[in-house]
Amino acid sequence: MFGTKESMSQKYLGDLRDVTQYKAGNVEINIAKHSGYCWGVQRAYDQTVATAKTKDGPVYTIGPLIHNPQTINELKNVYGVNSVDGASEVDCGTVIVRTHGIPPEVQDQFRAKGVEVIDATCPYVRVTQNYAALLLKQKYHVVIIGDPKHAEVISILAYAKGEGTVIHSLEDIDKIPQNKRRLGVVVQSTLILEKVNKIVNALLAKAQEVRVFNTICYVTTERQEDAEFIAQTNDHVIVIGGKESSNTKKLAIVAETNGAKAMLIESEKDIDFNKLANARKIGILAGASTPHWLIDKAKDRLVEHFSTREAIIASN
Numbered sequence: 607m608f609g610t611k612e613s614m615s616q617k618y619l620g621d622l623r624d625v626t627q628y629k630a631g632n633v634e635i636n637i638a639k640h641s642g643y644c645w646g647v648q649r650a651y652d653q654t655v656a657t658a659k660t661k662d663g664p665v666y667t668i669g670p671l672i673h674n675p676q677t678i679n680e681l682k683n684v685y686g687v688n689s690v691d692g693a694s695e696v697d698c699g700t701v702i703v704r705t706h707g708i709p710p711e712v713q714d715q716f717r718a719k720g721v722e723v724i725d726a727t728c729p730y731v732r733v734t735q736n737y738a739a740l741l742l743k744q745k746y747h748v749v750i751i752g753d754p755k756h757a758e759v760i761s762i763l764a765y766a767k768g769e770g771t772v773i774h775s776l777e778d779i780d781k782i783p784q785n786k787r788r789l790g791v792v793v794q795s796t797l798i799l800e801k802v803n804k805i806v807n808a809l810l811a812k813a814q815e816v817r818v819f820n821t822i823c824y825v826t827t828e829r830q831e832d833a834e835f836i837a838q839t840n841d842h843v844i845v846i847g848g849k850e851s852s853n854t855k856k857l858a859i860v861a862e863t864n865g866a867k868a869m870l871i872e873s874e875k876d877i878d879f880n881k882l883a884n885a886r887k888i889g890i891l892a893g894a895s896t897p898h899w900l901i902d903k904a905k906d907r908l909v910e911h912f913s914t915r916e917a918i919i920a921s922n
């Protein structure tokens with residue numbers, strides 16, 4: 607058994623932040639308090655597994671349930687749950703709506719074929735979809751701040767009946783039609799608040815009225831605050847999560863903005879120990895779609911590596 611574990615609280619800029627700390631040789635490994643599956647992802651995963659265990663007939667997810675390849679493989683190989691892109695691929699059984707949501711008309715296409723639809727859209731994303739529908743009803747031009755290719759943004763836009771404008775950067779503001787003077791704004795759940803603030807300020811200069819719902823999820827905020835703390839209190843930072851995961855990529859950006867060199871890995875096999883040769887304090891962050899067992903495996907590999915290194919040095 608390598609390494610020792612301690613729970614500790616650190617006083618930091620007047621803010622108490624918990625990390626779980628392991629010691630291996632002369633290296634400290636600090637895992638951020640808010641790491642791994644958020645409750646929205648855990649809920650969708652549990653719903654999918656329970657459905658696969660109890661339903662007769664095939665069970666599918668519409669698009670990948672979450673952005674994590676290990677979880678998608680587990681659902682496929684252990685529970686027989688495959689991902690499909692559309693109703694044309696399914697003739698019977700049950701489909702699960704992913705955490706990011708999907709357009710309502712896509713759900714209807716499955717129902718029209720007699721396929722049961724179970725909605726695992728995260729309730730926070732559902733709120734944003736409802737705000738988009740409300741703003742449209744109240745005659746605002748809906749503006750979604752987010753990545754136009756991301757499944758969550760596509761689903762939110764569908765609730766604005768496709769009539770909104772998606773803004774990913776300040777340059778996109780010119781995409782808003784000139785005659786739209788009342789703007790209703792919602793935000794992709796995983797965005798960084800600073801970036802959103804800049805875009806909202808620019809919108810204020812463009813329109814007569816701007817109504818903003820800050821729909822950044824609190825899970826995102828907590829993890830980004832942890833990323834700041836971990837980046838500022840460790841000499842190396844490892845971010846664990848799917849390369850397609852928006853919230854994981856944002857954690858790496860926040861860590862780098864705070865002076866850390868972030869190593870983004872999907873599993874423990876991706877750890878580049880050459881880059882950690884001089885490490886004394888390694889911080890670990892993990893996205894909201896990263897299973898906890900992956901965090902444990904990465905931590906175990908780090909602890910084993912640095913404990914073994916220490917033992918070799920001591921024996922020479």
Ligand code: SF4
Pocket residue numbers: 644645646647705728729730731795823824825826853894
């Ligand atoms: S990060 Fe927030 S919005 Fe996304 S699945 Fe988790 S709880 Fe839901």
